[in-house]
Amino acid sequence: MKENKESYKNKWMQLPRNVVVGHDVISDTGKVCKDLKLNGNALIVAGESTLKAAGKTVEACLEEYGFNVDIAVVRSPAYDEVKRVEELSTEIKASFLLGVGGGKSIDIAKLASTYLDLPFISIPTAASHDGIVSSRASILKDNRTVSEAASTPIAVIADTAIIAAAPYRLLIAGCGDIISNYTAVRDWELAHRLRNEPFSEYASIISKMTAKVLIESARMIRPGIEESAWTVIKALVASGVAMSIAGSSRPASGSEHKFSHALDEIAPQPALHGEQCGVGTIMMMYLHGGNWQEIRDSLITIGAPSCAVELGIGEEYIIQALLNAHEIRPERYTILGTGLTREAAEKVARITKVI
Numbered sequence: 001m002k003e004n005k006e007s008y009k010n011k012w013m014q015l016p017r018n019v020v021v022g023h024d025v026i027s028d029t030g031k032v033c034k035d036l037k038l039n040g041n042a043l044i045v046a047g048e049s050t051l052k053a054a055g056k057t058v059e060a061c062l063e064e065y066g067f068n069v070d071i072a073v074v075r076s077p078a079y080d081e082v083k084r085v086e087e088l089s090t091e092i093k094a095s096f097l098l099g100v101g102g103g104k105s106i107d108i109a110k111l112a113s114t115y116l117d118l119p120f121i122s123i124p125t126a127a128s129h130d131g132i133v134s135s136r137a138s139i140l141k142d143n144r145t146v147s148e149a150a151s152t153p154i155a156v157i158a159d160t161a162i163i164a165a166a167p168y169r170l171l172i173a174g175c176g177d178i179i180s181n182y183t184a185v186r187d188w189e190l191a192h193r194l195r196n197e198p199f200s201e202y203a204s205i206i207s208k209m210t211a212k213v214l215i216e217s218a219r220m221i222r223p224g225i226e227e228s229a230w231t232v233i234k235a236l237v238a239s240g241v242a243m244s245i246a247g248s249s250r251p252a253s254g255s256e257h258k259f260s261h262a263l264d265e266i267a268p269q270p271a272l273h274g275e276q277c278g279v280g281t282i283m284m285m286y287l288h289g290g291n292w293q294e295i296r297d298s299l300i301t302i303g304a305p306s307c308a309v310e311l312g313i314g315e316e317y318i319i320q321a322l323l324n325a326h327e328i329r330p331e332r333y334t335i336l337g338t339g340l341t342r343e344a345a346e347k348v349a350r351i352t353k354v355i
């Protein structure tokens with residue numbers, strides 16, 4: 001019986017073909033696209049500030065190689081933005097998309113290209129998250145973050161000069177997103193033991209290794225230094241590869257991410273994704289009975305937030321997010337189980353000095 005063409009797509013490990021990292025690699029964008037045999041019309045998907053930081057350069061480099069280029073400026077990673085990008089892509093008969101910016105721009109471009117079945121190129125302008133190469137997109141649906149399967153970029157172009165020049169806070173956020181892999185993998189192992197959830201040794205080892213290497217190099221992560229950008233980008237790429245191998249965000253998203261997503265829903269001014277995940281990791285590592293002090297010390301060494309005050313979020317929102325967290329993606333079992341009591345939430349936040 002001829003297997004349904006679509007079925008293999010639930011089993012594949014989709015990885016990017018070319019990952020280009022280095023000083024001024026952005027000027028190779030046209031060549032990278034030509035080498036990938038891409039032709040025709042390109043659609044750049046970027047935010048306001050990332051259009052200035054890199055989008056206009058990408059446009060010029062593509063036009064130099066004969067591509068027609070259009071630009072979509074996006075704001076929040078919501079479905080209506082994805083829809084708008086899809087419609088524009090269809091209107092201009094785009095043959096490929098390029099996500100230029102932080103995680104939100106990249107996710108919107110990633111998901112729109114998935115729906116359109118078009119090639120997608122990821123051009124991070126900051127090392128702030130590990131969605132750079134992943135086969136996932138985290139999109140807002142009714143104010144709740146949902147993680148969707150998406151097409152892995154066919155190429156990643158990470159210009160370390162641009163990334164090093166981005167606000168240092170973004171690099172620190174990327175470190176937080178990587179360090180969070182420690183508790184994400186512990187949650188995954190727990191779900192495998194308690195619920196026989198499918199588990200990938202390879203993906204979990206790669207994911208833990210990114211956090212270990214980053215923590216060991218915490219002292220050399222500094223603002224404005226391309227070497228630091230390189231170190232974090234390599235970790236983010238490896239973490240994204242772990243997600244692609246697992247075919248889910250499990251290696252990089254557990255209870256600490258549920259906490260961050262819960263904060264996004266209730267905090268008046270959420271902090272950056274990676275900053276919230278870092279603080280969540282401290283508390284979830286405590287719940288796991290692990291070395292939460294090491295996590296906290298590493299975040300402090302890097303200069304990342306380690307408490308509510310440094311996140312700029314009130315204590316009550318931290319407690320409430322801890323109480324709500326288990327309801328985010330309830331099918332994903334973590335150390336939060338069926339939820340914390342208020343006493344337990346206050347205790348973990350106090351003992352770990354988050355509040």
Ligand SMILES: NC(=O)C1=CN([C@@H]2O[C@H](COP(=O)(O)OP(=O)(O)OC[C@H]3O[C@@H](n4cnc5c(N)ncnc54)[C@H](O)[C@@H]3O)[C@@H](O)[C@H]2O)C=CC1
Nearest residue numbers: 053102103104125126128129130131134136137138166273
């Ligand atoms: N798909 C996946 O596997 C993953 C997705 N994510 C998603 O990514 C998002 C978080 O990404 P972030 O980058 O933290 O948020 P973001 O996309 O909102 O970017 C943060 C801010 O940095 C600015 N920025 C980026 N590059 C800049 C530059 N070079 N110069 C000046 N400003 C610059 C952006 O304009 C934005 O204001 C969340 O929505 C999260 O859910 C996070 C991890 C994995």
Ligand SMILES: O=C(CO)COP(=O)(O)O
Nearest residue numbers: 130138147249252253257
């Ligand atoms: O942020 C991510 C990994 O760092 C993606 O995780 P989610 O699947 O929770 O959106």
Ligand SMILES: [Zn+2]
Nearest residue numbers: 129130177277
């Ligand atoms: Zn994350």
